[in-house]
Amino acid sequence: MIYTVTLNTAIDRLLYVKSPLTRKKNNVIDTIGYDIGGKATHVSVVLSKMNIENVATGFIGEHNNALLLSMLQNHHVNSSFIMQKGCRTRESIVIIDDSGNGSFMITEHGFEITEASHKKLVSYLQENVEKDDFVVFAGSPPSGYSVDNYKELLQTVKSKGGLLIVDAAKEFLKEAIKQNPYLIKPNEDEIKEYVGKSLIDDQEYIDELKKMHQKGVVVAIISLGKKGCFIGFAQQYFKVTPPKVKEVNDTGCGDAFVGGMVAALAKDKKDVVSSVRFATAISALKATQKTSSLPSLHNIQDWMDRVQIERIGEEA
Numbered sequence: 001m002i003y004t005v006t007l008n009t010a011i012d013r014l015l016y017v018k019s020p021l022t023r024k025k026n027n028v029i030d031t032i033g034y035d036i037g038g039k040a041t042h043v044s045v046v047l048s049k050m051n052i053e054n055v056a057t058g059f060i061g062e063h064n065n066a067l068l069l070s071m072l073q074n075h076h077v078n079s080s081f082i083m084q085k086g087c088r089t090r091e092s093i094v095i096i097d098d099s100g101n102g103s104f105m106i107t108e109h110g111f112e113i114t115e116a117s118h119k120k121l122v123s124y125l126q127e128n129v130e131k132d133d134f135v136v137f138a139g140s141p142p143s144g145y146s147v148d149n150y151k152e153l154l155q156t157v158k159s160k161g162g163l164l165i166v167d168a169a170k171e172f173l174k175e176a177i178k179q180n181p182y183l184i185k186p187n188e189d190e191i192k193e194y195v196g197k198s199l200i201d202d203q204e205y206i207d208e209l210k211k212m213h214q215k216g217v218v219v220a221i222i223s224l225g226k227k228g229c230f231i232g233f234a235q236q237y238f239k240v241t242p243p244k245v246k247e248v249n250d251t252g253c254g255d256a257f258v259g260g261m262v263a264a265l266a267k268d269k270k271d272v273v274s275s276v277r278f279a280t281a282i283s284a285l286k287a288t289q290k291t292s293s294l295p296s297l298h299n300i301q302d303w304m305d306r307v308q309i310e311r312i313g314e315e316a
Contacts, residue, residue, distance in 0.1 A: 002134045002266060003162075004044045005153070006058035007141040008110040010037030010092045012251065016290065017133055020099040026099075035291050036071050037092045039139030042252045044077045046259025049297055052062050055080055057124060061087035061111055087111035090142075094251050095288060103248040110142035117147050122156050131161030134262055135175070138167040138255055147171050154179045155250070167258050169193070179228065179298045180216030183265075186260060187223045187290070200253045205230040206237045206313040219272060221261075222307070223254060226287070233272045237313035240276055242284040243306035249295065250287045256282040273309060 014033040019026050022270070036045060044056040060068060068089055072079050090108035108227055129135060131157060135157045141150060150172050164181035166173070167188040183193035191199050191208060199205050209232030212220040217234045228241040247307055260279030264271070269286040 001128075001130065001268060002049075002136070003129065004040035004054060004056045004138065005121075005125075005134040006036060006040040006056065006060075006139060007137075007150075008040045008090070008139055009041060009058055009060050009068060009115070010090045010095050010107065010110070011035075011064065011071075012037035012092045014249075014290070015093065015095045016093060019097065019223075021095060021097045021104060032215075033291070034067065034071070036068065036075070037251075038089075039086055039255055040136050041072065042255030043067075043079070043136050043259040043262060044072070045075045046235045046256055047263055048078075049182065050075045050263050052263055054078065055128075057070070057081055057106040059084055059111075059113055059121070060115055062296070063088040065089060080124065082117050082124065084111065084117045085193060086208060088115050092251075094249065096249050096263075100246045100248070102247040102287070105251055112144040113140060113149075113311065118145075122152055125156045125162075129157055129160040129162040133162045134165055134182070134266060135162045135166045136167075136258065136262060138258055140169050140172050143306065144289040147175050151175050151179070154181075165252065165258065167212065168282065177212060177215055177217060183219040183221065184217055185221040185223055185254070185261075186228075187254060188225065197273060199234050201218060201223065202230070202239060202312055209237060219265075221276070223257065225250075225253075229257075229276070231272070231276050236311065238273065238276070239310045239312050240280055241308040241310075242280045243303060245284050245288050247287045253283045253286045256286040272302075277304050277307045277309060 012035045013312050014032045017027050018030050031285050044054050047054040060081040062085045089108040093106040165183045166176040166181050167185045209220045211247040221231045223229045231238050257279045260282035261275050262280045264275035285303050
């Protein structure tokens with residue numbers, strides 16, 4: 001089984017504006033839509049589109065959970081969230097114009113998780129995760145959620161023999177690396193914060209991937225958005241360049257990438273190169289579409305053929 005864990009779920013409110021968004025101008029909304037937000041839930045959508053069984057879990061609020069759950073159901077995602085009473089799931093405002101430069105996103109903080117809710121999620125993972133299950137943690141927790149609580153979740157998965165896949169930032173990324181995860185995917189800003197400096201060239205990225213391997217990470221990926229990514233595994237290192245696209249809505253592209261990696265690795269853990277090719281293609285395809293979650297995998301092979309992968313380093 002594959003479990004996706006979203007600690008700060010969200011509902012995306014999509015505002016479509018025909019003309020490029022301009023300050024000090026009346027920017028008229030053309031249409032309004034809603035979609036799934038909140039990181040790991042997007043991973044579940046990708047998996048369900050590929051008919052890969054998975055369960056989305058984490059925390060949701062009591063007051064507006066019906067909309068989020070119905071959207072997940074429409075994407076054939078099975079869910080088992082911890083519902084916290086007296087709270088509402090946060091909304092993110094995503095503004096999409098015709099500029100081709102990507103979307104604007106404005107997010108809420110999300111509700112504070114109680115200790116009782118935290119313990120319920122720990123118990124859920126303890127009771128359900130089995131050896132070699134993938135468990136995906138994507139996105140940082142809401143304000144007030146401690147690193148110690150995050151650590152307890154990760155260690156619960158490890159104690160059951162589950163394989164951790166983590167896309168997190170700041171102190172949560174640091175803690176995840178300590179837990180010997182199967183896969184991590186910091187982005188350009190997150191790795192800069194983690195190492196305390198900007199990485200300049202290919203060799204510096206490879207050096208950081210090597211350090212992650214030495215700390216017990218099996219598959220290490222540094223994502224650079226539309227510039228692609230660097231990936232390291234089994235003392236092999238690659239630079240991955242995605243196809244160029246006209247960006248419509250880049251919200252959720254990183255999550256689509258993680259979903260593609262998990263989907264492909266679930267079929268063959270040994271074929272990491274093909275997995276990153278598939279994940280990169282999905283992420284690029286997602287950027288061309290209006291919705292936050294991935295609506296279609298049509299012509300995905302064509303997109304995969306346009307992904308460039310170059311081997312750039314190897315440990316002695």
